[in-house]
Amino acid sequence: MDKRNIPVLARFRGWIQAAAALLTNIHLPNFLQGKLYQGGGKAVCVPGLNCYSCPGAAGACPIGAFQAVVGSSKFRFSYYITGILILLGVLLGRFICGFLCPFGWFQELLHKIPSPKLSTKRLKPLRYVKYAVLLIMVVLLPVLITNELGMGDPFFCKYLCPQGVLEGALPLAAVNSGIRAALGALFTWKAAVLLTVIVCSVLFYRPFCKWLCPLGAFYALLNRVSLFQMQVDTHKCVSCGACAKACKMDVDITKNPNHAECIRCGMCMKACPTGAICYRYGLGDKTQTTDKGETI
Amino acid sequence: MKKNRLIAFALSVSLLLGASACGKPAKTVSELIAEENAILDQHQELWTTALNSLDKDNLAQSTQSTNYADVLDLAIKNVKDQLSDEDYKTLTDDAAKVRKLEDQLQELPPEEGTTTPASDAFPAFEGKDLDGNAVDSSLFADNAFTVVNFWFSGCKPCVAELGDLDKLNQTVKAQGGEVIGINTETLDDNADAIATAKQILQTKGASYRNITFASGSEAGKFALNIMSFPTTYVIDRNGKIVGEPVLGGITNENSMKQLQENIDTAIANDGK
Numbered sequence: 001m002d003k004r005n006i007p008v009l010a011r012f013r014g015w016i017q018a019a020a021a022l023l024t025n026i027h028l029p030n031f032l033q034g035k036l037y038q039g040g041g042k043a044v045c046v047p048g049l050n051c052y053s054c055p056g057a058a059g060a061c062p063i064g065a066f067q068a069v070v071g072s073s074k075f076r077f078s079y080y081i082t083g084i085l086i087l088l089g090v091l092l093g094r095f096i097c098g099f100l101c102p103f104g105w106f107q108e109l110l111h112k113i114p115s116p117k118l119s120t121k122r123l124k125p126l127r128y129v130k131y132a133v134l135l136i137m138v139v140l141l142p143v144l145i146t147n148e149l150g151m152g153d154p155f156f157c158k159y160l161c162p163q164g165v166l167e168g169a170l171p172l173a174a175v176n177s178g179i180r181a182a183l184g185a186l187f188t189w190k191a192a193v194l195l196t197v198i199v200c201s202v203l204f205y206r207p208f209c210k211w212l213c214p215l216g217a218f219y220a221l222l223n224r225v226s227l228f229q230m231q232v233d234t235h236k237c238v239s240c241g242a243c244a245k246a247c248k249m250d251v252d253i254t255k256n257p258n259h260a261e262c263i264r265c266g267m268c269m270k271a272c273p274t275g276a277i278c279y280r281y282g283l284g285d286k287t288q289t290t291d292k293g294e295t296i
Numbered sequence: 297m298k299k300n301r302l303i304a305f306a307l308s309v310s311l312l313l314g315a316s317a318c319g320k321p322a323k324t325v326s327e328l329i330a331e332e333n334a335i336l337d338q339h340q341e342l343w344t345t346a347l348n349s350l351d352k353d354n355l356a357q358s359t360q361s362t363n364y365a366d367v368l369d370l371a372i373k374n375v376k377d378q379l380s381d382e383d384y385k386t387l388t389d390d391a392a393k394v395r396k397l398e399d400q401l402q403e404l405p406p407e408e409g410t411t412t413p414a415s416d417a418f419p420a421f422e423g424k425d426l427d428g429n430a431v432d433s434s435l436f437a438d439n440a441f442t443v444v445n446f447w448f449s450g451c452k453p454c455v456a457e458l459g460d461l462d463k464l465n466q467t468v469k470a471q472g473g474e475v476i477g478i479n480t481e482t483l484d485d486n487a488d489a490i491a492t493a494k495q496i497l498q499t500k501g502a503s504y505r506n507i508t509f510a511s512g513s514e515a516g517k518f519a520l521n522i523m524s525f526p527t528t529y530v531i532d533r534n535g536k537i538v539g540e541p542v543l544g545g546i547t548n549e550n551s552m553k554q555l556q557e558n559i560d561t562a563i564a565n566d567g568k
Contacts, residue, residue: 036523072450112305149499151452179524181554182544 007279010266013099021102024048025056025167034175045084047092048101049215051161053168062088063138063161063215067154071142085218093226094219097209098263103163104209110201118203121250126211127261133160134214156214158186162194205248210261220260228264229280230257236276246271253277328401332364332394339386342379346387349374363402365395418444418531419518423509426482426490426497431507433515436535440472441562443555444529446522448481449492454526457545458500464546465504471563477506480519484511530558538562 009016024046027037036055045062052060062085069078088096097104111117120126137160142152157164169187173180200207209216232254244252246267251259253268269277323331336343350371368391376384422432436442445461447454458477465475477497481489485508493506510516526545530538539558542551 035521038520038523068450071452112301114301114305147452147456149455149496151450151455153452178527178540178543181540182524182551184548184550 006269007266009099009279010269013265016099017102017105017108020048020100021105024050024058024100024102025054026058027056030055031171032175034172034179045081047088047096049103049161049163049213050101051164051167053164053172055171057167061163064154064157064164067138067142067157070139071146071152071154073146073150076143086222089219089222090226092219092228093223093264094216094260094262095226095228095264096219097213097216098265101209101215103166103213104206104263106166107197107201107206107208110198111205113202115202117205120204120207120210123211124250129211130213130217130220133212134217138214159189160193160212162190162197162208165190165194206263209263210249223260223262224258226258227281227283230262230264230268231278231280232257233276233278236274238274238276240273242271242273243268243277323400325401325404328397328404332397335390335393335397339390342383342387343371343390345378346371346375363395363398365391365398368394416536418529418535418537419514420535421507421509421513421515423507423513423515424485426494426506426508431505433535435476436531437533439474440533440566441468441538441559442531443468443473443475443559444531445475445477446519446527446529447477447479447525449479449489449496450481451525453545453547455496455500457526457547458497458502460547462500462502462504468559471559472566473559473562475504477502477504478519479506479508480522480525482506482508483516483519484508528555530555530562532562533566538565 030037034055036053037057041058042052042060044059045065046057046059047062049063050057050059050061052064062081066078066081066085069075069081092100133156137156141155144152145155146152165187169179169183169190173183197208204210230253237254239254243254247253247262248265248267249261249263251262253259253262264279266279269275346368350367368387372384372387372391379387418433418436420433422430425431443461443464445457447458449455461475461477468475479489479493482493490508497503497506511520524543528542528546532538538561540554542555542558544551546552546555
């Protein structure tokens, strides 16, 4: 395998993920003090799933912020956050999952723990659960189930999100006795969800991204129209099937280069014996093949 | 390939350990204080003499500073004439070491269960209630205890307990207590936020006083530093915070018990 054919982005993906996780949670001293950063950065969303209540968080979680807005008595939909999400989705799509999301990186690191690895190929129908999570827990329930003042709960954050426990509840409870004292049944449930996701992440590749993540679901919807695309050079492809075998998101890139589940991780590029797969960024005819793959 | 796996494994383990160790400072307050004591104990006799030289006036002056090294320096200055050069050097060296530890101590948040005298008092304020009547921190003196509930209008659990807080206000009146609400959105006389807050209070049937003050005041900074809502404090007649604040709604049994304990402490200490 000729390493020169693999784009820089794919080769240094692990480092990019680490840097993105660090930048997303740059206020490190807050971890010691059990404080939250509350400055102007919190008015903007970070691209990945990253809890607002993480002491280090530099920005707001798009999914959390969306629920907070639609759950308030004043609004029923958040155009501001939906706009940010569509912009990110069109610019990058699920590249965000593969490169920028701290929780995606966390699951990948867990998956590197040696253990028997299980295939998710037979579990493909579970992929659709995440769209239900997005529609029901994020969009509908916070608007529909409200108190007498029209205020709803952020259902996804409150009942499902494991990232909230990992980044918010655990570090805050570690240094703040008052928060520790306030932990109850809800925390026990969410900690159990986190533990399940951790165990599953060791056995499966990115189970939360594949099956549950509402943010991944949103970007998945835009993956097809995203400016960040995969391209397969049909002249170079020898139909050996190595790419589909290498894909841990269970995508056959030769059939559908811009599948909703493709997180642009580049494992197929590394597996391709002829260098037929490349990244492509920008507008234009996606089906046209070039003699030499453009790489970025 | 194997090397890669090993590196990845080491990374993930360190991440897990890192996550679990998150938020634990290198040294705790009590460890630092123990180190300070150990330094002073090495030359105990010298220090006893030096510290005994401090009289009330000195102490009043030195306790204006929260840095213990200032007190030590003052003590050394007092007894300087009686000391040999060697002893003087010993003491100043010790004081310098203590100062270094004190600097670290000042960086740390107060340790759980120990509250420093400075953070013990509820910060002073001058402001208004939501109907525009002037209020200030002297209101604590009117009651044996005051329950202060911090909330904001967009906080569902905060709004959910307003009715319970009103009931609590009726109950504690007989015991010489009062419930006061502070809605952090209404600070700085924010008219819109005050209108919203009043409407919510009315809907929930809450008639106890809610107050607002400048966000730049000491009390304002205190309020904006709170990150869990609702948070409920008990303040005694002297304006001092009693016990630890209750975080989260008082609607569950545990929190109510904790709040009641704080109230009982305030009543027991009143008039002592």
